[in-house]
Amino acid sequence: MLEACGSGSADDDDSEIVVEEVEENVSPSIDAGSDQTVDAGSTVTLAVTITDDDTSHAISWVQLSGTGVTLSDSTLASPVFTAPNNDVAEDLVFEVSVDDGVNAVVTDSVTISVNAQDTEASALAVDAGADQTVEPGTLVTLTASVSDNNTNYTVVWIQTAGTDVVLSDSTSESTTFTVPTDSEDETLVFEISVDDGINAVVTDSVSIIVEVASDTSTSNIWIINETDAVSENITDASTGEGILVDVQSIAEETIDGVTYTVVSTQGIPEYDVTITQDLVDSLNARPKASSDFIDGATTAVAGDVVGFGDDIGFISTGDNCDTTGGFGYWPKGPACPQADEREVYFPVEPTPTTEVCENGLGKVGLMVNGSSIYNWGDGMSYAQDGTWQNLAPVAEQYDVDICGGHSANGDYHHHFYTSCLATLLGDDGTAHSPIYGYAADGYPIYGPWESDGVLAVSAWTTRDYSSSTSETGCDDGARSCTMVDQYDVSLGTETSTAGPGFDETVTTLSQNELVAVNGYYYDDYYWNSDLTDLGGEYLDQYNAHSDDERGYHYHITLSDDGDGTYSPAFPYVIGLRFAGELEDNAVASCDTGDSAMMGPPP
Structure with missing residues (x-):
């Protein structure tokens, strides 16, 4: 396009012509x-x-x-x-x-x-998730996994069993609900169905197992004195009043994240023993009955009900008997008990030990009536050098009362099974024994019965001294060597101070004479792991085992004499070592190794 600009005529020589080019719009x-x-x-x-x-x-x-x-x-x-x-x-x-x-x-x-849909590759599948075990009041999340090439599908959750709950979203792969706080043990079942409009509807179910948390309190196990009953015979030295019997209180306390059962007691049991003729005969058959009793025999007669600390005719020579009571109930030697007020802490959830922790003299736990449990030893040995150590249930068999207990420094305790507590607990051997007490590590101690008529069996056995080729014997067949390790017979033996012959008579602290048969001393025993491997009623090196109902637990052990009577079986209550860790506030501590030379407590 041409355009002209300017003024004047066409003939004017000074006129200018400007030509502008306009770009053409190109089609996209x-x-x-x-x-x-x-x-x-x-x-x-x-x-x-x-x-x-x-x-x-x-x-x-x-x-x-x-x-x-x-x-x-x-x-x-x-x-x-x-x-x-x-x-x-x-x-x-x-x-x-x-x-x-x-x-x-x-x-x-x-x-x-x-492409055409691959019906085989797009097969629809659903997984409702793993079963869960929860407590009442728990917020539960159900999460399903759906497998399908087609992302256009619908899901529906429904509840098919258990107490009705409300789902947050029944049409989502993930949904939540809260278990009712008042639920009992039950199983809630939920089903999810998935429909993609192509394949057949698929379903899957998941179970939510509701378990009411077990009551960690053991208050129903302990014998609690709810009436402030006091002993009729054992009195307080300062007030002259009877001492509160059994357990005074049970509480739970959490310290540094650890929950404990706290037992408050003064250590005096309330035993009432109905005297039988067999018991009278046993008392009168004591080797030194003529000098043990004032009249040369017990004053108790069959049918009597003897309370704890009642006078049955013994000549009591120990401390406290003339001042705080108990004269005539204990034989010569042991002191009469006094109030031993204590708060004992037991972890509600014991922790298995990772270290060796030998138990020594003194308390290793409590019976459920608050009286103390001591271990196998009395602190004495044959030559007083720590070799051939006495077993208290053997060497002190004539130094205990009719309930199998006595005191040390006023602390009444048991080294072994007591029929008096068994009677209180109704443990007659027709079922698994109930709990008799707790060890310092928190593990429960059950009575001797594993089931109806079946005793729990200690895996600690006496050494075979009769053969020089025995792993546990000595070359001369006598007590001239000790085990290198009582837990490992393969390590053999080592020479030691000679002990008494197996037919030799030894004299106890109470001047009773006993034959030092194989099994009289601690050093006569070793742990037979083959017995433990048998399982069932056979116990481990800690005198314990585990079952589904009770978890890990110790047993007091007896042996069947074959005539309807039973005898304490080593190691009697708990083993030589604690199976669990001892907390800093435990009633016991790991033995330093010096206790064998301490001598017996007064």
Whole structure:
């Protein structure tokens, strides 16, 4: 196009002519993209490429053929859609048009080839998740896993068993609910169903096991004095009043994250023994009965009910008997008990020990009536050099009362089984024994019975001195060697101070004479791991074992004499070592190794 500018006539020589060139608007070109082959159910992206001088365009996508789909936005350069799930393959054709407002609208098309659905590969599956065990009041999450090529599916949760609960969302793969706080032990069952509209509906179930937490309190196990009853015979030295009997209180206390049962007691039991003729005969058959009793025999007669500390005719020579009571109930030697007020801490959840912890003299636990439990020893040895150490239940068998106990420094205790406590607990051997007490490590101590008529069996056995080839014997067949390690017979023996012969008579602290048979001394025993391996009623090196109902626990042990009577069996209550860790506030501590030379307590 030519334009003239200026003034004057055409003949004017000074006139100027300006020519301007106007660019032509080029029509845009577009490319709808390469054809694609996709799987059924997959996400597809369409993409148009536009070449144009003008950057302003109006875009419009339309589907020309195939199963109808929904584009995310038909006015975008790159809309997306989900390929249909069909049993046969098909082509979807899409056309895109672009208008720049100046030139003619341009179009292009693209073909999306959709594969037929692979019905085998897209088989629908659901997993409702693992079963759970929870307590009442717990917020529970149910989470299912769905396996399917098709992401378009619906889920539905329903409850099929147990107390009704409310699900937060029954149509979501993950849902929650709260277990009712008043639930008892029960199982809640939930079923999830999944439907993808193609395959058959699939289902799976999950169980939520509700268990009411066991009461960690042991208050129903301890013999608690709820009436402030006092002993009729053992009195307080300062007031002259009777001492409170049994256990005064039980409480739970948490210290540094550890929960304890705290037992408060003065250590005086309330034993009432009905005297039998067998017991009278046993008392009168004591080797030194003529000098043990004031009248040369007990004053108790069959049918009497003898309370703890009642006078049955003994000549009591120990401390406290004339001042705080008990004269005539204990034989010569042991002191009469006094109040031994204590708070004892037992961890509610004992921890298995990772170190060797020998138990020594003094308390190693409490009976459920508050009286103390001592271990196997009396602090004495044959030559007083720590070799051939006395077993208290043997060497002190004539130094205990009719309930099998006596005191040291006023602390009444048992080294072995007591029939008096068994009577209180109703333990008659017709079932597994109840708990008789707790060790300092927190593990319970059950009575002697494993089941009806079956005793728990100690795996500690006497050495075989009869053969020089025995792993546990000595070359001369006598007590001339000790075990290198009583827990490992393969280590053999080592020479030691000679002990008494097996037919030799030894004299006890109470001047009773006893034959030092094999089994009289601690050093006569070793742990036979083969017995422990038998399982069942056989115990481990700690005099303990585990079962599903009671968990890990110790046993007081007896042996059957074969005539209807029973005798204490080494190691009597708990083993030589604690099975559990001792907390800093425990009633006992690990033995330093010096206790064998301490001598007996007064």
